[in-house]
Amino acid sequence: MSTDKNCLFCKIIRREIPADFVYEDDEIVAFRDINPQAPVHNLFVPRRHIESANALTEEDAALMGRLVLAARGHAAEQGFADSGFRLVMNTNAHGCQTVFHMHLHLLGGGQLAGGFGATR
Ligand code: 5GP
Ligand code: ZN
Numbered sequence: 510m511s512t513d514k515n516c517l518f519c520k521i522i523r524r525e526i527p528a529d530f531v532y533e534d535d536e537i538v539a540f541r542d543i544n545p546q547a548p549v550h551n552l553f554v555p556r557r558h559i560e561s562a563n564a565l566t567e568e569d570a571a572l573m574g575r576l577v578l579a580a581r582g583h584a585a586e587q588g589f590a591d592s593g594f595r596l597v598m599n600t601n602a603h604g605c606q607t608v609f610h611m612h613l614h615l616l617g618g619g620q621l622a623g624g625f626g627a628t629r
Pocket of ligand 2: 559
């Protein structure tokens, strides 16, 4: 399994930095975002170090499907799948990615603001 010695999320996955885990399986972990932007704001993260959506290959297609299903499953388990939620994957500078270990934000548990934060 590819891991990066200096990557923040690899350190969380290796339990070197604490986090509030809400989901784990063989290839995915999820934990609470330290700076929540919604009543529920969790990060679904592949255990394997993948820098961003730009580094994904055809071989990651099933993993990405399972990442979405894990996030949706968590929303269902928490009882807000039907009322609705948002999945976000920020990528590189213009997408405002700040941690370069790709992850899916799950935002929900209440009414979210509309729009995508575009400047124009
Ligand atoms: P990005 O900006 O790359 O899409 O998302 C990175 C997210 O990681 C941000 O929402 C930020 O609040 C969160 N984050 C940054 N450092 C930590 C940390 O040490 N622990 C946790 N749980 N979340 C973090
Ligand atoms: Zn990493």
